[in-house]
Amino acid sequence: MSAVPSPNYSDAQRREAAEWFVEIHARTEPDVDALQAWLRWMESADGNRVAFEAVVAAWYAAPKPLMVPLPSAEELEADSYDGSVPLTRWKAVTPVPNVSNGAAATRCQAPPRRRTRRYWAMGIAAGLAAFVVGTLALRGSLSPEGREYITKTGERLEIALPEGSHISLGAKSRLYVAFTKARRNVNLEAGEAYFTVAKDPARPFVVHALNTDVIAVGTAFDVRDVADQVTVSVSEGVVKVRPPTATRPIHPDPDVRVAAGEQVAVNEAGEALTVSQIPGARMGHADWRSGLLVYRNESLRAVVADISRYTNLRIIVAPGATGDLRFSGAVHSDAIVEWAEALPESFPVRLVRSSDRITIIGQ
Secondary structure, three states: OOOOOOOOOOOHHHHHHHHHHHHHHHHOOHHHHHHHHHHHHHHHHOOOOHHHHHHHHHHOOOOOOOOOOOOOOHHHHHHOOOOOOOHHHHHHEEEOOOOOOOOOOOOOOOOOOOOHHHHHHHHHHHHHHHHHHHHHHHOOOOOOOOOOEOOOOOOEEEEEEOOOEEEOOOOOOOEEEEEEEOOOOEEEEEEEEEEEEOOOOOOOEEEEEOOEEEOOOOOOOEEEEEOOOEEEEEOOOOEEEOHEEEEEOOOOOEEEEEEOOOEEEEEEEEEEOOEEEEEOOOHHHHHHHHHEEEEEEEHHHHHHHHHHHHOOOOEEEEEHHHHHHHHEEEOOHHHHHHHHHHHHHHHOOOEEEEOEEEEEEEE
């Protein structure tokens, strides 16, 4: 048996990398100061970048039940662990931060920003340590193709992958690419992306979104992860949509086959909705690449959540049955306000406007 290669970073660098991982991922849109500080840390010492890439790759590759859930921004602010005593001793006498009731379970003053990441990072770093070593043993080294891509409101990004595939990343989206020798893995954490996949039958292209895998060899398709639902639209070839194992029906072939011109949605519970035809010659959701947002029999709540990625004006659907109204049609990304203002002409709703928001309320 060959020896497991040693990682090119120290345990201290791995813990630092885990802290930065928590800091960057705790907020939907990390602030500029945090991102600049993170980039300075990445370049400040040999091994920092490798340690961070190892943490990120291991997080996305590890079985989720083994991982400590990532904290919210509120949980980070409530965390009082400062690293001055061993974590096991601190946990024995201090309640874990809990913000489910809107406040921290512990009584403490807000700690410095850097200290607020430490409890969560220590737990994640500990959980990742063995997995990183196991990954090194299996692969020889972590994939150099691992990288994260983030877009802001109204922003679009074109990504050319080294094996020939291409990704168009939509507004306010987050995507992580982690290729291995056996599979081309992509994790769409939020938003929307259109994939043009280079053919490689021996190396499937797998997009994970919410709780669903979309598996392709060589094809073109769109994946949207918005409002606790994943929608897959296929323009070329065929993809397999695979809900999570725990929620699949007992059937010899649990995968849902989606061909060109078809789309399917999977909800948060992992239930695949009916495969339907995309009307006309339109690609459906992929039209967003030309500024046209197309929807077919979707809830008003889901439509508003999606178009909100393209405007800084807050558009809110009031709680209740209003959000369940069904919408089919197209919205131009440059005319979102005009679309919202026209809703009362077609739906039993009224609008309440303020300087920075539009609230949609049932009549």
